[in-house]
Amino acid sequence: MIVCIAEKPSVARDIADVLGAKTKKDGYIEGNGYQVTWTFGHLCTLKEPHEYTPSWKAWSLSSLPMIPPRFGIKLISDPGIEKQFRIIEGLMQNADEIINCGDAGQEGELIQRWVMQKAGAHCPVKRLWISSLTEEAIREGFSKLKDQKEFQPLYEAGLSRAIGDWVLGMNATRLYTLKYGQNRQILSIGRVQTPTLALIVKRQQEIENFTPQQYWVLATLYRETTFSAIIRKSDEELAQEESDAKENPKKAKKAEGNRGIPPITDLATGQALMERIKNVPFTVTEVAKKQGTEAPPRLFDLTSLQVECNKKFAYSADETLKLIQSLYEKKVTTYPRVDTTFLSDDIYPKCPNILAGLTPYTVFTAPLAGQKLIKSKKVFDNSKVTDHHAIIPTGQPPVNLTEMEKRVFDLVTRRFIAVFYPDCKFATTTVIGEADSIEFKATGKQILDPGWRVIFAKPQTNLPEGMTDPDAEARENDEEHSLPAFVKGESGPHLPKLDEKWTQPPRPYTEATLLRAMETAGKLVDNDELRDALKENGIGRPSTRAAIIETLFKRHYIRKERKNLIATPTGIELVGLIREELLKSAELTGIWEKKLREIEKKSYDATTFLNELKQMVSEIVHSVLSDNTNRRVTTIEETATKTATTSTVKQPKKKAGTSRKNASPATPAPTIPSDNELVGKSCPLCGKGTIIKGKTAYGCSEWKNGCTYRKPF
Template identity: 35%
Template sequence: MQLYLCEKPSQARDIAAVLGHGKKSDGCIRIGNNIVVTWARGHLLEQASPEKYGEQFGKPWRTDVLPVIPQQWKLEVVPDAKAQFRVIRDLLKQATEVVVSTDADREGEVIARELLEYCSYRGPVRRLWLSALDETSVRNALANLLPGEKTARLYDAGKGRGRADWLIGMNMTRVCTLKARETGVDELLSVGRVQTPTLAIVVNRDNEIANFVPVPFLQVRAQLEKEGKAFSALWQPAEQYSDAEGRCIHQGAAAAVAQLCSQTAAATVLDVATERKKEPQPLCFSLGSLQEVCSQKWGMGAKDVLGIAQSLYETHKATTYPRTDCGYLPVSMLEELPEVLDAVVKSDPSVAETVALLDRNLRSRVWNDKKITAHHAIIPTRRAFDISRLSADELKVYGLIRQHYLAQLLPQAEVDVTDASFNLGGQLFRTRGRVPVLEGWKALFRKPPGSNTQDNEDDVTTPDDNERDMPLPVLAQGDCCRVNAGEAEKKETRAPSPFTEGTLIAAMKNAASLVTDLKLKKILRDNAGLGTEATRAEVIQTLFKRRYLEKKGKTIRSTQLARELIAALPDTLTSPGMTALWEQALDDIAEGRLTLDAFMVKQETWTQHLVSKLRSESLALTAPATPPCPVCRGKTRKRTGKKGEFYSCIRYPECKGVVNSNGQRKSAKKTKTRKAEKSEPAS
């Protein structure tokens, strides 16, 4: 029996529909006598909790037994997935071949292969590698099944990710929570391998904003005119009047130059140069870039965008696989272009006129085999669909994906950029002007007249404010321009902007750019990041859930607890560069450049070092005001029992002093122990 093991029921239905007429059975679809399609529901197995590795790791938690480092890793069936697990286990006993048909990425590989390993399946394995779930794509993938060993290293990388997250999450969460209780902070302090450095990025930005001191400077702008065309130019202050950034900080000098402008009739052109610049089409979307733009345009959360992109892929079959880190397309997909365009028009006839104007022979930079990773960019599929079934948000996101794909078939935009310098009363002024020559792909992003939408080229190209489509008159060296006015404008440097979900996703993707340590920077590859396209949204969501982050409009801010926690933790745990290095190592496992065993040895050593360091130090956290212990007069912490909140001695069970929430002492015999909290590792 050939068994197709899918990630979820909808995926199984799509594949079964192409394989042949099937009959649904309990937890599977049977096609004839020899083919069965079954499905998981994401991960059916999870890492065993620490107490499964020894009683000493049970409750109550103790720092002296940490770290917990499994010698033989154990998995358990997720409690609410036992029925489907039994279906898969029984089918694997009958299978003569398994076709792994889960999502074509690291986690998809883990979801399937951990089941094969747990159930001791030893038969042949092949891989169905899908980038889209429309019928044509499924049929092509079925005709080109990969040998199982082709993607087996992805499983090793996925196991490494899961085990590393467990080691840091379980051990650091326990030791930090226990150390915090010593100071009276009764919080479950969730710490994670990816979660914590991501939080540090936000905390560092918030600290930068809080500590920012604006620097005043002045800018002298002259209003010039030639042949009836007005434009402006900026004074270039001499070094003695400027700071290190070239900004004028000498008020008297700026005032004098502004006065000079009012006393001088003409400015002479010293130099002028015009260059025609081409602006290439924006790339198609990776998941991260899609999340960034949707956050910028509509304030959508990263997890919301992932859910929408997944729905467009799975439910509507409108777009290709969403969890991709690539914005490029393989050259071979040029053959599919006519089918994709036909499907786009059939799905939405309103774009027929636009599609008719496209040049199907154009080859933009997006078609590049050397840039392709495990998956290509997100684009429309070759399958027409009912666009009326899309929700308002799905329609927005689909429109963006379609827009960036169609842009590849329009010419590059062209603009003439002119730089000119002037002598105005012996002072140097400069200006820059931009004149659009060819609209090209920007026609697709043009803002409709009278529209308040932001669907315009500003989302993909943002020229400097001083040069934004400011036309200049025809200028030549030696020309004289009339001086109409001059003004010294008071300016201030601005603090960096707080993060949004979109800009935080971008920062996670480019963690290498945040690293200042020269040795670490040298080791990191340019694309080293935190997490993966598939996990970043969930990491951010976890930080909200833990009350480390809070939303203020579109922006994200860290809470006081988060700032104190990051300040108290060692740099090796909060450094984006260190975690990016581990992510880089996981990529090396997937590519065969590093073994899983070698990676885990380093992770175990790192965990032991972190636990040892934290165990010997105190966490400088602000404890809430609590009444003193009525027995030993020590600190208490707020706890919750069956009858509500109360305060108990932080030395419990050695000291059983208890105070009611209203401040009255309780009998020690009636002390209620709090139900111990469950630690959750977080990546």
Template identity: 35%
Template sequence: MKKVIIAEKPSVAKNIADALKIKNRKDGYYDGDEYLVTWAFGHLLQLYDAKDYDEKMVGWRMEKFPFIPNEFKYKIKCDGYNRNIVDKGAEKQINLIKSLIDRDDVDGIISATDYDREGQVISDELFIHFDVKKPIYRILLNEWTEEEVKKGMANLKLNSEMKPLQDAGIGRQLADWVIGINLTSVATLRYGGTGKDRKVINIGRVLLPTLKIIYDRDKEIENFESSSYYKLAVNYKSKDNIEFETLYYENSSEKFEKKEYLDEISKILAGKSGVVVHKEIEKKREYPQPLFNLSNLQGYITSKYKGWTSDKVLKVAQGLYEKKFITYPRTASTVLEESLEDKARKVLENIKKGLPYENQVKFVKSKRVFDNSKVESHSAITPTYVIPKGLSIDEQNVYNAIKNRFIMQFMPVAEFEETKITIKVNDEKIPGEFIAKGRVEIVKGWRVVEKIDTKDTILPLVEKGENLDVTSSKVNKVTKKPPKHHTEKTLLRVMETCGKNFKKEKEDKDESSDDETNTEEMMNAILSGFSIGTPATRAETIKRLKDIGYIQTKGKSLITTELGRTIVEIFPAKELLDLEYTGRLEKTLSDIEKGKYQKVDFLNLIYDFTKNSVEKIKSDDSLLHKFKVEVPEGLEEVGKCPVCGNPVVEGEKSFGCTNWKNGCKYTIWKEDKYIASFGKAVSKEMVQLLLKNGKVGFRNLKSKKGNTFSAYFKYEKNEETGYFNWSMEFIK
């Protein structure tokens, strides 16, 4: 008997076939004595469209939403160019997989899709669609080298053990469908315009909070108020005639508001000398940045090389993974599982051969590299023992970054001396002190791997008690700069942590500086699952925001477009713009994966949120003024609608806004019970005055006690209910 192995992609199927020494390739699969190895092309199935459940959903109508099916169904995915027809390649492959599973000589199936939430769903949705009854097993690998494939085949799990991962994957899939279909539809109907000019307003669980991050930074820059301060730079000369620069400090600060004060000190310094009152030399050690996870790799590459996007980095890394050159790239971890010690040693021995610093590379097991407590599903990205050949330039850039970061972990620690010299001038008008800081590299260590240049300030040899002459002084004006626009590098960082535990000042540093600052705090956020999206989807989210026109790039900067800004400002379901809310949803999915939370409870939360959000959008009138409607033929304009500015006309039973098709609810009923209770009727003249002045006055009104009085009536919207109500103001 045989087993069918289903890989996620053809390239991975070939790696498995090669490892199992299966040479016989047929149309759509490899045929071996014990195994039939076939493949998907990512998702071969997709969830039904709304119109597949109900043909009345073909034309979007506001009253049809919210729309949540009682049971979700899958179909063969649509053609990429024409959504009305089936993807022929997917249909052919699905039929082939089904025929292999149904063969009489097949007694089981092995799922060999990627070991993550999405990979689990890619195979499981097929098994659900086929209603497979034969035993299903799971191979869980972090790389597709021959050695690992054989080891994985010897340690298969039952696919039923992966139920929590399946629940998280399908829960994510259904949540995004429900939110996307419902909120995109009603938002497009409400805000997208009409007719041929209508724009689709895309709304998504991950799209909007990511857009909000970029919007917030844009607004911060826009509202930034420039300010300045002053510094006094003073040059001293050592006995060896070496000049060096110091900064003047008072109360531990070198920043001064008044230039005149520093100008005065500068004048006093002319011809003076100072004495070295303190000299401190401290030896420091500097460790390399940790191994790459996907977000850090994307940040590093997009920052270092022009024209790269996060999406491109992921695609290149995925290709290297499928070619067996690197481990699984879609990871959030920056450390390795402790069980990978022997494998890491083997990889290191292989890739260090021939390096100019080979003799400095020594395998050491440390908690900085191997730590089970900090691994989230997958270990960090590393090279495999397979040495690549024939890489493209793009592949070389990504592979070398991963290889170098791995090698750095097993190099000597970089060491340097940090010197701080404090100088005092003996003059009561100069109460502060002059400080110079410098640094000297003692051991290059891991820094030789990428030839990282330093711009260290090297100070001359001076001793405590030594007198130094002032050679020059200068007052410098420093203008505070606004924060920089987000780049893909900084955006990925915020998405990864939902902005938690991340000190903004680190973000504002020079873009050329290393990316993985604040690592420990970031890891804590990642380990809790509190993030936007997953390592696999963040790049896709950024790309989608560009594609749908919510953001644009300017150099490496990401900036919101007018459409993007408008969506953030007017979208009424504010939870979807909230980083913490979205982070909690992602945390819940992570908890489902771990068996701590039930899929059904998560989906009920999503359904309630969607229903409430649909109602908020339906009653939102913030953009109604953008629709311009002409007075229908044969009718006369009574006045302008106070909500949207379009004409109000008289109908048979009411006076109403002509913009009703786009959702304007402004209506005054002729037989209004409230007005009738005062013995009055709604007339054309009354409505004209109301629309012109915002209120209309009545005399001889009758109260319930029979008293007569005069009052102004206003017709105002209740913001909580969305409906208009009358209010009264007495005329004295």
């Protein structure tokens, strides 16, 4: 008998239908020589500390670091899981062959390997590796079954990740809780969780400590067109342009010289310039026209889909993951937990049939029918595809979708159709003019051939039934704005003006921008090619980033204000306590992530990785235990804290003199100085800086060097 094990019952049913297994049993489906069973995600997990050494059950600094000589797994304590495992165990003990039908990814491999190990499976094992759950994909997958040994590096990477997270999380959480938590609350530390929190806290500090600078913009109205004065670039801007050109020569801007006036930072200078030009004719000195093309947007990987859904619909990363997972299980989109935006060449011959199946989108697919589809290297590239390709529709009819699922499906489908349309062709016009030697510039854009843009264009008349237009707001930025016809040498009267402006602080992270920052290890990157290069060092995996953000909410380290992610006082204090860069640096954590990817590619040794991690944890324990500064977390977050996932719960008023629950009764209430007394005092967190007054809170003068002390007004 051949035993197939899937990751969930619905997938097992799909596989059983294809294999001809029709007889439903308790915990599996049988027939045609197959027994198809399932897990419910993880059935097994790594053992708890006390299951290795009984003395580790008590939280004690003297027991750290806890590093078992050999790691073991156990069955998750749950009656339903235990019952299903006994069924699986019985099937595997009598199997002639096992087919691992788990999700085709690192986590899916780990889930099923642990179950097979725990069940004592000893027969040959094959691996089903598919990117969609359509009948055609399942049949093709079973015709090309692989030996499970081919996926040993994938399993080793997943196992290394799990052990690494255990070693760091268990030790660092106990370490920081016991050392700095004052026995009031657990301070949760994680390999990906903590640097992600640090990104949010750092951005919040930059905003809190930002001092707006006033400046003025000189412009003039000529022939109903606004021309803005050209501003000379600073040395920093020129250096950045040079650096960008070296990193990405293809995208380097053509050198135009550093022309223009210096930035206007005082009103008197601006008024003098305006007076200087108001009675002088405006003369057009240059008219430059250039044609260009714009390729269709890339197909979605999981992160870019989560970013887009957060921008357009305010869906959280976790919501989007659940929605695209549901679409995958409903067989209308391909495997979602991917980190590539490319397709492999073998998908190209299947694309006409996929397009033909998208009947609600016939108005867009009809022009492509019967002709050879465009095959762009920006879409089809085997070298950019590893385990799975980008997320695309399968061509199955999108029936029985929820409203939220329809929106996500619509995004994926339009992107897919668009890559087979021609590039958008446009013309740009740049006009330079001057008045009394002060140069001004205006630019215009005209769409010559919309190409792929018709897929996203207004009016909203060609939308499939039940679909809403997701691009209406974003499209406003892409509107063409043509200029009147200007001729070099023409001259005439104009109307100058001087507008007051203020420099703006960085924007708080949203889930969309945080996902991008996690993907590129904290570097803000707009260019797709450079982003691809940085992905290797990103923190977390596409499939785990949503869970990391949700964990920060659940720990009450962050909360949501509209779409913005705000660190709570506890989150801020926790990051301030951590001096070990390996715990909170996105770049350094990204290096560990890269090593895990290299294990998967067989270019790095799993044993070496774990030994390095154990050494790092030992050093962190030694460093924290040697800290004699008496630093502590002073803020306690109530469990009813307002977050994105919980509502505001009114707390009963405390009677005067009563202490907060779980607070140490021996600790007297601190005397809080008045606001006027705070400024200039020594920082209570780092001890180095002094208290300064910001826009909305008091902070520390050493904030640039990492101190996170903050007291709201």
